[in-house]
Amino acid sequence: MSKVVVMDHPLIQHKLTMLRDKNTGSKDFRDLTKEITMLMAYEMTRNLNLMEIEIETPICKAKSKVITGKKLGIVPILRAGMGMVDGVLQLIPAAKVGHIGLYRDPETLEPVEYYCKLPTDVEERELFLLDPMLATGGSANAAIQFIKDRGGVNIRLVAIIAAPEGVEAIHKLHPDVDIYVAGMDEKLNEKAYIVPGLGDAGDRLFGTK
């Protein structure tokens, strides 16, 4: 079974509180989403492999470490996942970026696909699937399946807020996918919004409501 990591670092938790606040406007919401994702990326990449190389400092020759091993990729689920891209790229500028376009039909709650473009060497990459909200898990499950259908094997899901229902849904269909969250919330409401959550992440990021 995959693991669920709740990132309880004080900086992440403080910024998450500001993100949840309904009085936070779009500009601050975007900035906070980026900052939280950057802090999460720092934690998520703890297990990357290092190797020693030889360099020369202004003083002498020295052995020092660089990241090695699998190449990295990030895949935001559109739209709201776009808000998380820059936070990861700030720390890992060489990561390739794929995109999966999905929205949740408001009536059926089923994910509807409208776009998918992944790096051609997706099977060789360690992939971080980005979406701020893991609610029923329908969108993330569908996105993970798209990636697997195109050859991706090493996938981690990064959500800012998750509901227990979403985590369970991922565990059920994709038990190989580890999940990283900043907040594990209580439940979903009758419209499948996360409670207490932060409302509609895409609308708050882009000011569409």
Ligand SMILES: O=P(O)(O)OC[C@H]1O[C@H](OP(=O)(O)OP(=O)(O)O)[C@H](O)[C@@H]1O
């Ligand atoms: O776990 P689920 O029940 O599938 O819900 C979560 C999905 O809903 C939101 O997207 P939305 O459909 O609002 O699209 P948007 O990002 O374009 O706003 C959110 O960003 C997730 O992708």
Ligand SMILES: O=c1cc[nH]c(=O)[nH]1
């Ligand atoms: O609470 C929720 C659930 C789905 N999508 C969102 O943006 N927020």
Ligand SMILES: [Mg+2]
């Ligand atoms: Mg939305």
